[in-house]
Amino acid sequence: QQQVKQSPQSLIVQKGGISIINCAYENTAFDYFPWYQQFPGKGPALLIAIRPDVSEKKEGRFTISFNKSAKQFSLHIMDSQPGDSATYFCAALANAGGTSYGKLTFGQGTILTVHP
Amino acid sequence: DAGVIQSPRHEVTEMGQEVTLRCKPISGHDYLFWYRQTMMRGLELLIYFNNNVPIDDSGMPEDRFSAKMPNASFSTLKIQPSEPRDSAVYFCASSRLSQGGEQYFGPGTRLTVT
Numbered sequence: 001q002q003q004v005k006q007s008p009q010s011l012i013v014q015k016g017g018i019s020i021i022n023c024a025y026e027n028t029a030f031d032y033f034p035w036y037q038q039f040p041g042k043g044p045a046l047l048i049a050i051r052p053d054v055s056e057k058k059e060g061r062f063t064i065s066f067n068k069s070a071k072q073f074s075l076h077i078m079d080s081q082p083g084d085s086a087t088y089f090c091a092a093l094a095n096a097g098g099t100s101y102g103k104l105t106f107g108q109g110t111i112l113t114v115h116p
Numbered sequence: 117d118a119g120v121i122q123s124p125r126h127e128v129t130e131m132g133q134e135v136t137l138r139c140k141p142i143s144g145h146d147y148l149f150w151y152r153q154t155m156m157r158g159l160e161l162l163i164y165f166n167n168n169v170p171i172d173d174s175g176m177p178e179d180r181f182s183a184k185m186p187n188a189s190f191s192t193l194k195i196q197p198s199e200p201r202d203s204a205v206y207f208c209a210s211s212r213l214s215q216g217g218e219q220y221f222g223p224g225t226r227l228t229v230t
Contacts, residue, residue: 043221
């Protein structure tokens, strides 16, 4: 029930295209859904995050779409660029912002390659 | 701020040796996390601390692994004795409760056990 399932494992997109990565979860206690971006040799870095009280959040070319009833959320990268080539992880956290604090559960990761 | 600092960045050791990984979290952060990343298992949470106290160590693989946080600015992850299957990249991350779930990761320590 703690799992976050991420797909696809790898994704190849042409420059200017749209990259879409999907995640699904089971634990309804999750209340914070971040996406992390990791470049080779670096640690993951927070890219964008959403809470379940909204269905969409956009920051520049990056958008999270959230479907609470389906327990799914996705990352859309518009106008994908070669510099976006990285591994992307979705994650979920229960009790974020409360007095207790849960674990950040990560998806398996998606290796994105954007061809010029 | 300098971000989360980890040392060493690379460690190569022989099976059976003791390995100590070090982490300095971001000043003012009250949570510290240790993760392990491998191709096979992805990113795994090993243990995390709140205000220097271990909260959940259920991800620690076995008794060969131990972690300490003697003060708010320093933590260690120790493997004794090390085995080839411990080869991985180990990340430390920190966060502040008031910032919700945002965790800041260090650059990682690449451990190779031969």
